[in-house]
Amino acid sequence: MLAAVLHGQTDLRLETVPDPAPETGEVVIQVDVATTCGTDLKVWRRGGHAKMLKPPTLFGHEAAGQIVAIGSGVQGWSLGDRVVANNSAPCGHCFFCQRQEYSLCTDLTFNNGTFAQYLRIPAAIVEQNLLPIPEHLSMATASLTEPLACVLHGIARSGFKPEQKDGPAQRVVVIGDGAIGLMFVGVLAHRGAEVILFGGSDQRLKLGQELGATHIFNHHHTDLAATTLGLTENYGADVVIEATGVPSVWETAIACGRPGATINLFGGCPRDTSITVNTDLLHYSELTLKGVFHNTPTFVRESLALLASQELPFEQLLNDTQPLNHLGQVFADMRDRKTIKAVILPHT
Structure with a gap:
């Protein structure tokens, strides 16, 4: 089969590799649709990922397709089933899994290789994170399950409280107008937040507005912290989501939060980078700084259900189609x- 293999920084090659065959507990899917994401872009530019892969390796982690081979011991699935598979599954037995902190699992099974004609799904993922695609849902939209699951996990870890009858809407700053940032905007606005979006592209900011952002600003022309204070009676946002993976922006995100805020440092920075935090601000303003990574089986299911509801037009994020x-x-x-x-x- 034809597959993309990452060999190093921006060194991506299309190669002919053996067709995968399922072992016990596994399935193989024909990849009908694979989607790119910001993580893929960072891995391509950096030449690897601290957690998920080391080159040379098959590349890509978002896909939807149909089952074409089934290994021994697999039950409940048939050839031709339309499925989406998360790119990981927790072990279920380690220190963190026993505490239901599945994204911190010390033995996560990762699976890469969606930029290929076929993809083998490991047994752990078949057991926990292989899901049927509803008939009315397109393959392309279903392939957004993994990144949206990460967003739902991020929101759950941010201390966000949906709009209540007797209270004001929570004010959330989202920094970053990539696909992940725009997904945060869509879900948060849908849940009643007043969302302030900062990004670098006027076109993407307009899309963010269509997804529900109350205020949009191009970061090239505005001071993020000062603008946030001006919109929040000089307090700052209740929740700040950093979705760029730039260390200096992590520091800016902290400056946008009100006393008592949660700062979700969601964007993964380059390995071994660091930031500076004002300890007085952290201590006396009782800030919570959250690093949030990946997703869990619960959010994978919630993600596919949200996509299937078609309440949010996330297919608008898919603005290119290529072989x-x-x-x-x-x-x-x-x-x-x-x-x-x-x-x-992959088959065009």
């Missing part, structure tokens, strides 16, 4: 901010 052999150009376009997310068709 697999154009993947290198797709990442160049993402780097240049021409593409938010691309639909890759």
